[in-house]
Amino acid sequence: MRIVCFALAQSLLSQMLMISWLFADGVNAAQVSQMVQDKCIDCHNAVDKNGGVDLGALLESENIQESILLWEKVETVIESGRMPPDSSEPLSDDQRRLFAGWFVEQFVLPGGIQHAGHVLPRRLTREELQNTLEDVLHLPIRSEVTNSRLHVIPDTLIEKFFPTGVIGESGFSNDAETLSRESLNLQKYARCFALLLSRLDTDSTAREKLFGTETIPLHLNDEEADAVLRDFGRSAFRRDLTELEFTTYKKLYARKNTTQFEAFKSSMLAILLSSPFLYRFEEPVDGQAPVSDQELAVRLAYFLWSAPPDLELVQLASVNQLQNEDVLIEQVDRMLRDPKRIALAENLGGEWFDYKKLRQKSSVDRRSDRMAGFYRTQYEESCLLFDSFLRYDQSLLRIVDADWIFLNRHQAGIYGTQFVEHDMQSELSLPPISIHFRTMKQKVSEGSYEYRHAPLTLARRQDPNRFGLITTGSTLSATSTENRTSPIRRGVWVMERVLGREFEVPEDVPDLEETQARVEKSNGKLEFNELLKMHSSQAGCSACHQYIDPVGFALETFDQYGLPRPDQFSTPEGGEKLTWDPRTISGNYTDRRWELEEALVAGARTKIFFNYTKGRHRLDIRNVRLKSLDLELVDEHFGFTGGARRDNVWEFTIPADAPEGGWTLIANVKGDGGNDSHGIITVIGDDAAAKEDTGSRLPRGKSFRSPAELKDVLLSDYRDQVIDHAIRRVLAYALGRKLLPIDRVAVDEIKSRIADDGYRFNALIKAVVLSYPFRNKEFN
Amino acid sequence: MTRFRIPRRSFLRGAGVCMALPTLEIMSGFAAERNPSGHAIPLRLGIFHKGNGIDPRAWQVEGTEDDFQLSQNLEPLSKVKQDIIVLSNVSNQPKGDHYGAMPLFMTGVQNRNPKHTFDQVIADQIGTSTAFKSFQLSAEPVDIRSTTLNSLAYDQQGRAKFVERNAQFAFDRLFRGLNDAGVRGELTSVLDAVLGPSRDLMKRASRTDKVVVSNYLDAVREVELAIENQEKVEKIGVRERVVSNEVVQLGSFPEKMKTMSDLVALAFWTDATRVASCIMALESSRRIHDFLELKADFHWSSHFDRNEDLARQFNTANTWYVDQFRLAIEKMKSLKEYDGSSVFDHSVLMFGSGLSHGGQHVGSNLPIVLAGGKSSGLNTGKFLDYPDQPPHANCLLTLIQHFGVDLEQYSNSTGPLDRIRKV
Incomplete structure (x- = not known):
């Protein structure tokens, strides 16, 4: 390594900086170094380490590995415009281009050529x-x-x-x-x-x-x-x-x-x-070279099967046929037809989406067999779901919004959903994978039960809130403990595993308890959500929490087992309570009226809950209206007292110019099979009154309230990131190392290759196998 | 009383079968153990670590050096008060996180890539003649998120030492594995065959890859050393101590915990190793201690500032772990050496956590209790407060020096702590 001493003329601190090998070549390098010293060093030096960053040390650093990481961070903040901060003069377009060009020269294409990168044995x-x-x-x-x-x-x-x-x-x-x-x-x-x-x-x-x-x-x-x-x-x-x-x-x-x-x-x-x-082990070479046929066979087999190459691969390699692109593609097709492809669902999918963790949750020494079986079923749901992306040749965007899942009736019942079969039509359809285990408890005689094998089959999802991997049971369980959910962990899960945003654990986290104490001192009392908002809104926290929190809260509609929250089952507190005499309910739909005593807040949302208290019959509701003078608001959907998910709630936005009082509630109801239905109606206005419930929002895109809307935002405004991240994950798994700037070339090539193929998973796998870092090795 | 003396070979021939043996009390009762070389009983180091920190209100002891009350958490140690040292105000690290807590406990600094933990410094010195240089156990499963959550001990190259989580395997490795000459012979010849090709690989490997191959060669060497040591021990003919497989209890967590700490005691007793550590609770433990009728998971209850009920649950759990430490001490007291002294008499134990206030992740004033028997050389029965908040590495250095390692400085230490060692 050559070290060039570079005496500076203009530095406020008049330091003698020893510039490392990075800047030894090229005019660009000198200009970039100058730019960093002009625009960055004032705040980011050994004395004033703003944000913990000392760029002076970076310029002098001899440790290439460490400096790549930090330079990547510099690149990110420059590209996003976060640096220089608003208080300083921004970089000109020329300067940004200069930095970007230099970065590519130094780290993406060192020496002007593509690099395969070195992997340890x-x-x-x-x-x-x-x-x-x-x-x-x-x-x-x-x-x-x-x-x-x-x-x-x-x-x-x-x-x-x-x-x-x-x-x-x-x-x-x-x-x-x-x-x-x-x-x-x-x-x-x-x-x-x-x-x-x-x-x-x-x-x-x-x-x-x-x-x-x-x-x-x-x-x-x-x-x-x-x-x-x-x-x-x-x-x-x-x-x-x-x-x-x-x-x-x-x-x-x-x-x-x-x-x-x-x-x-x-x-x-x-x-x-x-x-x-x-x-x-792979045979070392000087610099870079293509892997041998035999080495390629090994890489391929461990990538797709987590197993050594079989006879056919070994034979093809022995006659030097494997490097042929057509042969490679044919082999990938063959290998994905083999049941050994389950390794991808178990290891690639399992660790990418963290459902592998459920194997531990369901280990044999748990105290409750029922829970162990439950978690194990959730594991298999996700395993088969991931495998189905390959099996049915699906686009990787289905990670977010696949409208199918694998269930059996027992498990569907636990989730409170109906079991409806899905008939997936697909041109390519690989043979199924089966994982045998017992999932269903069956009575064999009085007092005696046995667990029976009840295979999970392809079922249709009916609620868009449930589509995709983000809201499968395993994700929701993996991000919770047995007692409670964690919106933060769910938010981080989506960010890290779907969008590929990495978060560093902050060093100086102020305590949630401190925030709470502060609030209580001022005689306030906040819900957990609001507490978290305050706690996270401190400067420095919001950088990450502006992503984590909205997502986490949207997913709060599911509890720690992946079941919809039972809130809707129990009568909400507060609000105005109304009831009805069951004897007056008929078996045909008729309108019933209630005069509301309390005012409804104009410009706010009002929710009306119908809850069951007792009786042999439920009350079916077809629509609910709110009327005042000549203003009539309607929310039309079928629901019944108690009810699952949100179908016992009707929601209204009261217009800003509406009268406050004199409202009548009208509901089109009938008794389901009889008139022995007792219940309570709760009319609750939104306390965040006069403020439109705008829901949450990510830095980009529309606001969203439900998991379904969140997924829409992800697919419309963050689509590129979902795709990029999926490519990076699969490539990192195949190579066995984390990705570096040198891999950007391969990622771009893979991306354009699979774009023509609808971003399908199988195309992605083939593109990875054909990529430069997969077919070449590098030693230094 | 009939004297039972079962030849080791025949016991091991039945390896794989759980033989019911006479209880340990009878075994240790028989005298006239062979000790022809006047072999001195070695000093051992046992480490018990519990993650998630404590509630200072329930842990902190008050009083003077000789006159102090045990706090709520330490109440279970009242019967062995004379054998312990409660430390106070050791460590001056800032707030950290769970990933750095075990490294803090074992090296004095919160470091995601720790090197040469203090037990390994000691093991390098005193572990060269035992079958296992050191032995690591854990009552908890693996947390996949980071190596620093799963291992207390790291060697000089920063490699995590192997941690045994399976009680039966731990038993087999400690008491069955290399005790059979046939097994040793087989392994020796196999390993000989293994070395040649690997050395050849080493020559051809690239610079970075040599690290991997040398890791492998180190591993081979480790087994060879263990075999050598076992043969030395057999030649001297010091101990023929047979351990019953009944010690392996599986099932509930309390049983597993007891098994692990029993294994530490028995490993010392049979001199399979002189340095052992046991992870009682992971830093990321979210265990629900239902056997104590608690409902909150351990980590959640460590944020006990939220409400009093969480604090109650947290303190109950922590007190239970201290009680497990007491059980370990009592087990060691019950195992007798050939001269009538106990294993505990010749042991130095350390119990504690790499965090103090669990909710705020405080890294100073770590909760640590040392324990040692009559011949341990520790100044026990004391409450030692160090108001100038020395680095935790000072405590570790003290122990390092106590075990005879000639080191003036360890990690970020500024000198040993006074009053811990008997003068």
């Missing part, structure tokens, strides 16, 4: 390890639990030995860097593999596949024994053994003073404990 994740062992040893590990009679899936042997992976900076647990930072407990691997190998004692199919014969004791001759070792080594290392390797394992095998079978097991144990098995 990737240790096999827990899921990859399980699938790899199944293939290499021909032993069933996963299926032995999925067909169990228990209503909650117990952990497999591998899952017992190895804990859930921690999410890395890429957003996934297959992040090479995070994996390399955890220390390796080889003794644990040894014990686990030894246990697995001992299963060969009883599994004749496996022995047949490994040794060519199932009978033990084995009596293979030297040549056959060598072949067994080489084949096993090749399968385990995903490449041929080197001569050194072969000799070493052969020596171990030969040294054993026991049966041939035991000797094989010993050398197999050694092979499985070796680093070429546990890690995915």
